[in-house]
Amino acid sequence: MSDVPIEPNDIVISSRIRLARNIADFPFISTCSDDQRLEIESVVQNGMANDEILSELTLLDSFELNALERQFLMDLQLVSSPSRETTERVAGASDVNEATSSEPDVAAVSRELPWEELASYSINEEDHLRITVNRSDLDLQAAWRQISAIDDRVESQLTYAFSQQLGYLTACPANVGTGMRVSVLMHLPALVMTGQVEKVMRSLQRLNVVARGEFGDSAVGDFFRVSNQATLGMDEDSLIEQVTAIVPRLIKYEREARRFLIEQNREGLRRDAAESLEKLCRLDLEDEDSESHEDIMQCLSKIRMGVGMGLLEQADADRVNRLFTLVQLRDQLVVAIAREDYGEASELRDRIATLEKGGWRRNSSDAEMIPDEPADEGGSQ
Amino acid sequence: MSAQDCGRLNKNMKCQKCQKQATFHITDLTGDDLLALHLCPECAKSYLETGDSSEDAPVISDVMSKQLKPLEQTADDLRELDAKECPICGISFYEFRQGGRLGCPHDYVFFGEDLEPLLINVHGDNQHVGKQPKRGITDTESQTELIRLRRQMKEVVEQEDYEKASQIRDQIRQIEGEGPAGE
Secondary structure, three states, X not given: OOOOOOOOOOOEEEXXXXXXXXXXXXXXXXXXXXXXXXXXXXXXXXXXXXXXXXXXXXXXXXXXXXXXXXXHHHHOOOOOOOOHHHHOOOOOOOOOOOOOOOOOOEEEEEOXXXXXXXXXXXXXXXXXXXXXXXEOOOOHHHHHHXXXXXXXXXXXXXXXOEEOOOEEOOXXXXXXXXXXXXXXXXXXXXXXXXXXXXHHHHHHHOOOEEEEEOOOOOOOOOEEEEEEOOOOOOOHXXXXXXXXXXXXXXXXXXXXXXXXXXXXXXXXXXXXXXXXXXXXXXXXXXXXXXXXXXXXXXXXXXXXXXXXXXXXXXXXXXXXXXXXXXXXXXXXXXXXXXXXXXXXXXXXXXXXXXXXXXXXXXXHHHHOOOOOOOOOOOOOO | OOOOOOOOOOOOOEOOOOOOEOOEEEEEOOOOOOEEEEEOHHHHHHHHHOOOOOOOOOOXXXXXXXXXXXXXXXXXXXXXXXXXXXXXXXXXXXXXXXXXXXXXXXXXXXXXXXXXXXXXXXXXXXXXXXXXXXXXXXXXXXXXXXXXXXXXXXXXXXXXXXXXXXXXXXXXXXXXXXXXXXX
């Protein structure tokens, strides 16, 4: 693994490990009654509360979060986005009448303590329990040590559904075995622009690695999550190795494609990035509309690529930094409010206000704009 | 991507499929090595659009339907399989095929043979290696029994048969008391 870069860069964004676990003496979610779901929730919560470290994980009830907040949480990969597949599922038992049963019931978030990177769990999504560790770098071995330690602690409180032959038993047979999904989030705009991305993705399949578009429709996005396809028949270290081995290859291909593009049309790319930055500054970042969310991701992609390729002028690069900081601060504010940490929330609110006044938008009249007001659609360029 | 004119750098390069000027330079990654292709816009377009457009990830119901093809030789076999119902959670194989989600851990035992081709297809394997619960192997039979008893208890309560319900409750308590959670 020495050839795999650990540090994130302009192409690798973050990494993640997720474990799917179920409690042995309950049916899977699809056949659970409402009462059983509540019971599962309380069994898991009690288990967590019994452990001094697990009890430090802060709980977020996602029903209490509005759509905007959930959107930001999705960006952080804390709550998996409701899948169409499960929503369309034909309810089997007659007493299952909810069409939106894929909505996660509870998601827990831990920042800072006691784990060094973001650890979270959710209850009653597709499986009874899903534990997730996100990292802002590529150190998946560290992520595995961390999530396995959490898993050990949970397991000392709950009895997992496990079979000697098939490992951890999951609602979907595609996750059975280790129940582990290892993934790396990558930004591959040049492979998309040169029309090579589908071929790359197909070639990955032969290596038992799959890539899905991240953040909305995969047909338009430049962000891809690369993950292991199989979960059964390989141990956790091998699965990590399988995914991380792909990363340097993808980086190389993306770099080649970027070099190609820059040779062809450097000025066009620069203009694209600069225009995206203008557009993003006019977009309402707090718009709950998912369409505008995709717009935002498209703009971010172009800007990110422009920064990565060194195309933006210094003034624009500074604005990008402020913009990303702003997005991060807003994320932190959501979490602080959910944790009822109002001291931190007020501090964050002030920092956001300062940053917004500090002119991350180009002209001062834009800087005065508050989210409630309609965006200046004419724009200045 | 629109066909950008790349001729400036590669004026003399001819398309490898026809004799027009190559303006697309594609790197294909089918093997371990890169395959460099130089094509004109039309050839590049048809090259990039060919190939199976299969999903990146196996969608269980798709895989299932492929897996079940051999069985469709006799529609009766399929109908029989679809009608199979887990005695613990009550989910039928048909419901699983439609939704792609199993109903309880026991389904892996009850539908064991029927799931095997699917597992092999998705994972290329049917034997777990890797982490195991540290508390030793749990007694899955008693766990399954608990799921069954709880379902049964719910039914008898609905029928207002409280004598039966109290018996079942005691059985549940007994199993729970023996379980690892009680240690």
